[in-house]
Amino acid sequence: MKPQDIIAAKRSSLWIFGYGSLVWKPDFKYKRSKVGYIQGYKRRFWHGDNFHRGSDELLARVVTLIPEDDASTWGVAFEVSGAQVEAALEYLNVREAVHGGYNTEMVVFHPEDGGPAVQALLYIATTDNPMYMGPAAPEEIGARIAVCEGRTGHNLEYLLRLATFMRTSCPHVDDQHLFAVEAAALAMVSYMLETQ
Ligand code: SIN
Numbered sequence: 001m002k003p004q005d006i007i008a009a010k011r012s013s014l015w016i017f018g019y020g021s022l023v024w025k026p027d028f029k030y031k032r033s034k035v036g037y038i039q040g041y042k043r044r045f046w047h048g049d050n051f052h053r054g055s056d057e058l059l060a061r062v063v064t065l066i067p068e069d070d071a072s073t074w075g076v077a078f079e080v081s082g083a084q085v086e087a088a089l090e091y092l093n094v095r096e097a098v099h100g101g102y103n104t105e106m107v108v109f110h111p112e113d114g115g116p117a118v119q120a121l122l123y124i125a126t127t128d129n130p131m132y133m134g135p136a137a138p139e140e141i142g143a144r145i146a147v148c149e150g151r152t153g154h155n156l157e158y159l160l161r162l163a164t165f166m167r168t169s170c171p172h173v174d175d176q177h178l179f180a181v182e183a184a185a186l187a188m189v190s191y192m193l194e195t196q
Helices: 003-006 083-098 138-145 155-169 176-195
Strands: 013-018 031-050 059-081 103-111 118-126
Touching: 003 083, 003 138, 013 103, 031 176, 059 083, 059 103, 059 118, 059 138, 059 155, 083 118, 138 155, 138 176, 155 176
Parallel strands: 013 118
Antiparallel strands: 013 059, 031 059, 031 103, 103 118
């Protein structure tokens, strides 16, 4: 279901799943949030960004979801209700679709608290997106993140806040890609400080 159809249907409640900056900065009003996971996707720094964390001259590396049967991705689902539904979707359309290049999909979200699984909307950038950058070694991704900045902030902030969320809210999850990119970015920052 597309956001415009959800608004047109005047839904009284909607869950929105975040796995990138939404986990630490939703910036829309919501009724409650739950940590949990979705199945069938892995999180990767494979999407390019020329607005929030990068520029046309130097695309930032931000996360998207790549389908993979055995994978799961942890994040936060936010429940919006009443007038919050339309307000959140309008806000996210600008932030995620217009400026980020993300499309939407409905997925099944599994809360960590053992409550029932719910349908949730998420924002995803696919491999046919013009801003798609694709796979690269953690060192290459980390080096890019160490130097990119956009209108919302530094690419490093985006990475470090996501890694901190995973460490504090999902300590039992070993997100190897995320932590390898974090280590590589921090190594690059150290190198830059030593050699400046
Ligand atoms: C996003 O939500 O994808 C962009 C916002 C940010 O980088 O803080």
